[in-house]
Amino acid sequence: MTTPAMDFTLTRSPFGHLCLTDAEGVRHEQVQVVRAFPIAAPDEGISLLSADGHELAWIAHLDQLDANTRRLIEDTLAARDFMPVLLRLKSVSSFATPSTWEVDTDRGPTRLVLRGEENIRRLPGGMLMIADEHGIQYLIRKLRGLDAHSRKLLDRFL
Template identity: 50%
Template structure:
């Protein structure tokens, strides 16, 4: 953390300015406009370790546990994270056009039904210890499978052909 970093255990305020940007004021009265929250571990521990960085990319605040941040700051941080992060969670794999790549996948996500093109088997990566997968499409969108073994039988069968 830099010399300007503020922990949420210290006195601070977080608000939106008239342009909709987050403004952090630390215990010393220093104001940082355009602060952006960034999760340290977005998949394994999304509720823990959130850094607040200024426009220069310097950390000016740190949140150990998002649930412990008082309102309305917690809501402001969550809203900012939601607009920044776009990672649909795959709930089921309905079909693929081919078992060779590139191929089009039809999936159900937490945001609805969608299709994407898988360029190659290497675009499916194992992450963490909990059987999670990240699948990248040709546009760079990352899809998350929280637990490959919790998927339905059809989804597992399709996924096994690519692993």
């Protein structure tokens, strides 16, 4: 079901859940927000799903929304899509896996354990996705944008 961006209103319930009221006045509780392309086009292709997974609305681009609706969606996505951006590799415990990496991210310094080279995926546009032992995904937006020391350490695993 494809719905133009403003045939609905979004609110937050007293319990913090997202609620959608459609054009017919039907209120849907516990609405989920899902990005179609979370890395390549995070502001495009947003689906609003009912609690049972049926699409209630499709948003081609977040720019189509009023400020309040956009803020509700962005806040919901931020809570759902935890993906720190890896900015710098400070050190690795060994060049064999599993290895412990000391890194800086956009959310501060942290330590992650890389179980194997297969946990590093190349993405289009020179991006990399690194999954740690807990399943947390770290994004490197531009491999060439890393400092020389970080690239040297990372090259040993690629």
